[in-house]
Amino acid sequence: MQRIIKDDxxxxxxxxxLPRNVTLDELTNSDDLIVPFQLWLEHAHALKAxxxxxxxxxxxxxxxxxIANDLQHFQVxxxxxxxxxxxxxxxxxxxxxxxxxxxGEIRAIGDVLRDQLxxxxxxxxxxxxxxxxxxxxxxxxxxxxxxxxxxxxxDEPLPLFRRRQA
Amino acid sequence: xxxxxxxxxxxxxxRVHQFRDQIRRxxxxxxxxxxxxxxxxxxxLYIQRYAPMLRIAVPYGLMSSTQIRKLAExxxxxxxxxxxxxxxxxxxxxxxxxxxxxxxxxELATVQMHAIQTSGNCIRNTTTDQFAxxxxxxxxxxxxxxxxxxxxxxxxxxxAFLPRKFKIAVNGAVSDRAAIEVHDIGLExxxxxxxxxxxxxxxxxxxxxxxxxxSFINEFLPWQHLLTYLDAILRVYNRYGRRDNxxxxxxxxxxxxxxxxxxxxxxxxxxxxxKDGPNTLNDAEVERVSKFFVxxxxxxxxxxxxxxxxxxxxxxxxxxxxxxxVVAHKKPGYAAVTLSLKSTGVAPGDVTDKQxxxxxDLADRYSFGEVRNSHEQNMIxxxxxxxxxxxxxxxxxxxxxxxxxxGLLTDIICCPGGDFCSLANAKSIPIAxxxxxxxxxxxxxxxxxxxxxxISGCMNACGHHHVGHIGILGVDKKGAEFYQVSLGxxxxxxxxxxxILGPSFAQDVMPDVIEKIIDVYVEQxxxxxxxxxxxxxxxxxxxxxxxxxxxx
Numbered sequence: 001m002q003r004i005i006k007d008d009x010x011x012x013x014x015x016x017x018l019p020r021n022v023t024l025d026e027l028t029n030s031d032d033l034i035v036p037f038q039l040w041l042e043h044a045h046a047l048k049a050x051x052x053x054x055x056x057x058x059x060x061x062x063x064x065x066x067i068a069n070d071l072q073h074f075q076v077x078x079x080x081x082x083x084x085x086x087x088x089x090x091x092x093x094x095x096x097x098x099x100x101x102x103x104g105e106i107r108a109i110g111d112v113l114r115d116q117l118x119x120x121x122x123x124x125x126x127x128x129x130x131x132x133x134x135x136x137x138x139x140x141x142x143x144x145x146x147x148x149x150x151x152x153x154x155d156e157p158l159p160l161f162r163r164r165q166a
Numbered sequence: 167x168x169x170x171x172x173x174x175x176x177x178x179x180x181r182v183h184q185f186r187d188q189i190r191r192x193x194x195x196x197x198x199x200x201x202x203x204x205x206x207x208x209x210x211l212y213i214q215r216y217a218p219m220l221r222i223a224v225p226y227g228l229m230s231s232t233q234i235r236k237l238a239e240x241x242x243x244x245x246x247x248x249x250x251x252x253x254x255x256x257x258x259x260x261x262x263x264x265x266x267x268x269x270x271x272x273e274l275a276t277v278q279m280h281a282i283q284t285s286g287n288c289i290r291n292t293t294t295d296q297f298a299x300x301x302x303x304x305x306x307x308x309x310x311x312x313x314x315x316x317x318x319x320x321x322x323x324x325x326a327f328l329p330r331k332f333k334i335a336v337n338g339a340v341s342d343r344a345a346i347e348v349h350d351i352g353l354e355x356x357x358x359x360x361x362x363x364x365x366x367x368x369x370x371x372x373x374x375x376x377x378x379x380x381s382f383i384n385e386f387l388p389w390q391h392l393l394t395y396l397d398a399i400l401r402v403y404n405r406y407g408r409r410d411n412x413x414x415x416x417x418x419x420x421x422x423x424x425x426x427x428x429x430x431x432x433x434x435x436x437x438x439x440x441k442d443g444p445n446t447l448n449d450a451e452v453e454r455v456s457k458f459f460v461x462x463x464x465x466x467x468x469x470x471x472x473x474x475x476x477x478x479x480x481x482x483x484x485x486x487x488x489x490x491x492v493v494a495h496k497k498p499g500y501a502a503v504t505l506s507l508k509s510t511g512v513a514p515g516d517v518t519d520k521q522x523x524x525x526x527d528l529a530d531r532y533s534f535g536e537v538r539n540s541h542e543q544n545m546i547x548x549x550x551x552x553x554x555x556x557x558x559x560x561x562x563x564x565x566x567x568x569x570x571x572x573g574l575l576t577d578i579i580c581c582p583g584g585d586f587c588s589l590a591n592a593k594s595i596p597i598a599x600x601x602x603x604x605x606x607x608x609x610x611x612x613x614x615x616x617x618x619x620x621i622s623g624c625m626n627a628c629g630h631h632h633v634g635h636i637g638i639l640g641v642d643k644k645g646a647e648f649y650q651v652s653l654g655x656x657x658x659x660x661x662x663x664x665x666i667l668g669p670s671f672a673q674d675v676m677p678d679v680i681e682k683i684i685d686v687y688v689e690q691x692x693x694x695x696x697x698x699x700x701x702x703x704x705x706x707x708x709x710x711x712x713x714x715x716x717x718x
Contacts, residue, residue, distance in 0.1 A: 063405075085204050085287065087327030091405050094324055099439060115188065115205055122323035138196075145184045148176045150317045152444040153324070159393075159444060160173060160317070161451040 003136050005117075005128040006105070008143060010136045013129070015055060015076060017109060028052065034078050034107075037062050040070070048073055057109060064092045064100070071102045076127075081110035090123045097124035097154045114142035124154035167228050167536060168313045168458040170278045177320065178280045185209050186268035193265070208326065210256075210284030211267055214588050220259045220267060221284040222274060226294045226312040226336075227255035227539040231526035234537055236277040238522035244270050249522065251507060251515040253579060253630055254291050254333070255539040256284055260586055282320060287328045287415075289319035289400070293335045295343040296540035299459060300502050300548045302494045306338035306355035306363060310456040311392070314447065318393050325400045329407035330415035332400070333372070345541065345657035347371045347380045348633055350417045351399060356386065363389045369399060369429065370421030373627035377663045378418045381426035383433065389452070391437075393445040398437035402429070462534040462549060467499020470552040477556050484559050486570040486608060492555060501552050503533075505545040505567040506577065510602040512566075513595045514580040515543030524565050532558055541630075542579055544572065575617045575684070576602045579630050583623030583640065584647070590623035592640025592647035597621055597676050604677035605684075614684055617697045618656070633657035635698045636683060637664040638676070649676055653683070653709055654701045665706050668714055682712045 002013040015032045024043050027033060032053035040047060040056045047054055055076030056067060067077070077096060079089035089108070096102040107127035108120050117128055121143055130139040152159040170178075185205075192202045206212075210221035222237070229237075237257055241249045244266050250258040262270060274280055283290055292315045294308040295301060315334060319325075325332075337344040338355040346352025352368035364386040371380025387395050403417045421429045478485035491504045505525065507515050517525070525545060529537045532554060533547035540546060545567075550558060562568035571577045578601065581587065583594030598621055605611050620634030624641075631637030637652040649671050652664030671679050684697075686709050691700045701709075 060409075084201070085327045086409065087287075087325065087329075087404055088409075090324045090327070091401050113201065119321075119323040119326050146177065146180045146321065148173050148180070149323075150177070150320055151322055157444055161454075162444065162448075164171070164173060164454075 002129065002132060004107070005130060005136050005140055007126055008140070010140065015053070017057065017078065017129070020059075032075075034076055037066070040067070044070065044073075055105075055107075058089075058092065060086045060088045064095050068100050071096070071100055071104070074102075074104055076105040076107055077102065078107040078109045078129075079125075081108060081112055081116075084111045084113060084116065086111075090119060093120070093124040094154055114139040115145075117142035118145040122149065122151075122153040122155050167230060167309075168225075168455065174317075175275075175278070178275045178278070178282070181209075181280060181282060182268065182271045182275050185271055189264065189268055204286060204327070207286035208283055208288055209267075209271070210281035211264075212285065212588075213264075214260070214586055216586070217261045218264050218267070219586065220262045220270065220281060221252065222257045222259070222279060222281050223284045223291050224256050224279075224539055225316045226292055226298070226309060227296055227541075228309070229537050229539070230277075231529040231535040231537070233277045233279055234522050234526040234529065236273060236279070238519040238526070240270055240273055241519045241522070247520075248516050248518045250513070250582065251517065251539045251543045251545065253541050253543060253581070253628060254284075255293050255296075255541055256291055257539070258582075260582070285331075287330050287332075288326050289322060289328075289332045289334065292316055292319070293333075293344060293349075293541055295337055295339055296504075296538050296542075296546050297343065297493065297502055297548065298338065298538075299461075300495050300497075300500070301339050301341075301343075302496050303340035304338055304496065305340070305357065307456075307459055308336040308338040308344070308355055309459045310452060311336050311338075311353070311355065311389075313455050313458070314392070314451070315396070318396065318445075322400075324397075325404055328400070328404055329409045330412065330417075332403070332417065334396075342657075342659040342661075345630075345633065345661065347659075347661040348373055348377070348630075348657055349380065351396065352380050353392075358386055365389065365392060367395065367399075369433075370418040370426065371661070372416050372418045373630055373632045374416065375413050375625045375627075376416075376418065377627065377632040378422065379661045379663065380418075381421060383426055383430035390447050391441060392447060394440040394443055395433070395437055397440050397445060398433045401436055402432045406432075461497075462536075464497050464500065464549070465551070467497070467551060467553070469498050474552060474555065481556075483563075483570070484556060486612065487559055487568055488555065489612075490570045490572045490574060491568070495549070497549075499552050501550050501555060502546060502548045503550050503555070503558065503562075504540070504572045505547065505562060505565075506569040506571055507544050507567065508571055508577045508602070509566055509569045510576065510606060511599060513582070513585075514578050514598050517545070521565055521567065524561075525567075528558070528561060528565075542572075542577060544577070570608065571611065573616050573618075574611050575605050575614055575619050575636075575680075576611060577619075578602065579618070579620040579634065581622050581628035583621070583629075587623060587628075589626055590640060591625075591642040592623050592649065593673075594621045594623040594629060594638075594640055597638060597640075597649065597673060600673075600677045601680050604681060614688070615696055619680070620655075630657065631655070632663045633661060634664060635701070636680065641670050643670065647673055649673065651679060651683070651713075653706055654698065656698055667706065668710055679713055683709050686712050
């Protein structure tokens, strides 16, 4: 079973991340599922009628605006990083939190490694499915990289210049 | 200059620990080469042709004598005793050992220096006018704004993995010495009709493979909104800039594809959400940062025009140096002095550890302990008393940095080229040297007058060849090194890009080619007309005819 980082702890994964080409009739009724965005687009009604938990995952070129009106249906929104250096979903996560007020889990999936985690958390991610060939306990260290930050972000409402004390 | 408080210091020390651990994991086999790559680049570390290259940040080109002494010490202890000033006003070491880099960073942190974001697809070092704060034609001191941008951009969590590198420059003077129109974002500090401060904002300028002059998308952005507006631009770019092809990934391609008007609308739409949010700047912060850039303790002096003119007549060498390397200062009795790192036989922008130590001493004795780097790869003592210029000139000559060629043909901007850089198609340093040797006669050089000659060893354009009045680009032709020449580029206000003269040339004929171009100019110019103006008046054809005629 894969283990993920959630709220700064390593926990057992209980959600099933479904591949891009999954079809509606392959889905179980009661499992907790993270479905690809396209499936949600085509079968939102059926997906909402299931008993199990529902999450959706967006690839790096899929925009959060597309699900902005549906956020109440998702317990998890997973954002995929096709490569370590793809930065688009840092913006996506901030938009979900700061513009659309999403309060559920935002999970980083894909090429997710220790050295992204600090930035990701600042942008509103609270769960990290670290690449399976890497130790999530080691990755956890990445959340402690910096003790001071200049910018306001999802994790810190004020920029340093509004917090500085001489 | 800006001095770190506990917060700033904490951040760079955290970075040293983080990078030390990244290198440890790499050496232990926990990170692959490919995984280390983006991490080391964001810390200025390249793996080059012969050795790693470490690019140390010099925010907006400003350094204290203490920092320069530390750089001298580092080049001595960890490198081969010299450093290189880059066209982003940073300092590069060409020969550090990978294993030593964490220690070098720890040393730098003791003098409030670092290598953060000097490479990689992130927001790079913000640059400005090398005469910021002292220029006679300055309207607004850009340095506090550069520092505010530095802090905003340092480890910005949303913009660490942009489609491509991102460069911001700020100008606050009548002349644009910061080349803002060839930056991803160019900011010009301006005042509106009622004296309020704001910025004109240019986006999508840049050199490299597809050189483009930027487009102004906002004519007056009130200063309070600077950071939220930058956030909006960067967010639009981060989300919609191309990532499928690194040669089309700069913001200029996005701006061009959308058109500047549509890009501006996108930014405006994004900004509507961010405007007046917590990143909105306030008086307290601007005042806090501005305090670090108030005038030093200038004496009440008078201009020394008569005395200097007298010295000029007695010492023609001094007169020449003053004409080219000394510029007027906003304070009477003071002058800004450029140290030429362009003496023939030395790679443009290179400076030895001993020179750095002496420059630090000179800064303490002549210029309030501060030095600036220019994007033309020279160093500047910005606050020298005019009455001490003659004395300083002697010391600078002794040091080998008094070549009176600032702004002349031999003040060549030049990338490290094929001698060091693994991206280069061709060498650039030997071309620079051959041209410098051809134009060694100072009377002739002075007669030619203002001329920017820029050399890049490949189309990444680190030597800014597109904006040289004469630009030289190293190209690979079936495995041999050739050089393409362009004319008419300019990085100043109303920037322009050079036009290619024609087929490229072999290395050994390059001095001849440049000489022919200069001959055409000298024959065709009207009195006092500079090279660029003659070129703009007569066009490229007369140059083309002369240069290629000889090939028949």
